[in-house]
Amino acid sequence: MSGAEQLYTCEDPAVWTGIYGKYWTVVEAKSAGKGKRSGKLLALDKWYQEELPAIISDRTEPFLTHPELVKLMEWKLTRGKFRPRLQQLAASNSEEVVLSCTKKAFNLLPNVQSAITELSTLKGLGPATASAVLAAGAPSEAAFMADEAVESIRDLRPVQYTAKHYSLFLQKMLHKAQQLSKVDSKQDWTPHKVELCLWAWAVAKQIQPSLLEEIPQNDATHSETKGMQEERKVTKERPSKRRKME
Template sequence: MVQSALLCENISADQFGLLLNKYEGLLESTSSAKPTKPGQKTLAELDEFRYETAVKLFRSEKPQHAMQHDDVKSLVEWKLRHGKFRPTLMKLVTSNDEDVVAETIAGAMSAYWKAPDASKALDGIARLKGIGPATASLLLSVHDPDRVIFFSDEAYYWLCHDAKPCPLKYNAKEYRDLDSSAQKLVERLGVNATDIERVAFVVMRKNHDDAISPRPESPPPVSQRRRTTASGERGQKRKFQGGSKDITPPRLRRSQRGKT
């Protein structure tokens, strides 16, 4: 279980900052554990595109350039590698016409900046094949990272379900609940939505008891260490009962709609 102090309604600004600082190291270890095919970008490289390059390119009402089909595919690849892999999703996203992708996103963003409403913007972007509320929120979040949170499993579990995994439908109602919870944390701690997403990833993926600089443990007394018996066999090692367990979200069935 997640420590009570690390639940979203209890977490302090200092704890939030410590957890945020652990994201990069956790991502690097996750990336190293996921082999890549020749010519394929690593998760760490995709993560840099998602959180740095894409934000620089698309952030604000007047971005450096409009989002194109290749940009969408890169973000979707990050989503699939960063979270649950869905084998049909990229094929559906790739099947969209390039001009339609650019026009659809440009139209949704134009309406969003006139009247910032994440739910309406998601509806506009989700007209594309393979793009549901979760993926649409990812595309929207790089345009407005301060206010728009990406609908990741970890973010929903932490903000809306007491940091406990649960089945998700990836629908508009769930995103509204996520957005509402995220905005409360934004206002309480003065943080941005994208950082909340990364902290949620750390909380749900990392050993929670070790998340905030624990004291180093002293070695056990000699009398408690394993000893070798006269016959050369080692004494039975006691099963450790303390500590915490990593929380890994259960594998969920794929949406029959083929879009998230």
């Protein structure tokens, strides 16, 4: 069972709150990784998670401009799998079409599936990118279809980039948000916030498990974290085959 999957089954809001509090630390760690794209992640993520939602909220009706859609695609591809063709396709949409389509999509809420279908008519946008658009403007109704978050749920593996698969994923995010809000005095859990926690947990496990050491953990998450750290330690200490040959 993966660490992220164990997190999804966790019902302790203290654990989730602790992980949410580490989100930006994990983003910074990932941004400091190798590769030209990694260095752009922190600034792009700040824009997507903080600036863009505020911009959308300040408008009389929610929508995205063409430059915002292109930048959102850049954020998505920098954070996950890089597919340059998608960036080109997204940029090929006209300003008029982007404005019209995104306005219509937000107006279709709370029917998320209809909104996803509408956004998917834009060039380069599938359910995953469409979900990113909705999560930026309506985090209480939508969650971004991040691979790490989807893969945290056994029933949803492997990831399928379809509207049906996104619907199943969103149902899980809504359920967990409602579950946590019932036991958390702040009651501020949203599908997008749940998805961010799952992403942070999975990425931290992969690149730097020590980031999660101070987080309150139940028995399952604690044993999994300890196991991951020991495995990484053994891997570092074990000499490579090439070194043996030398």
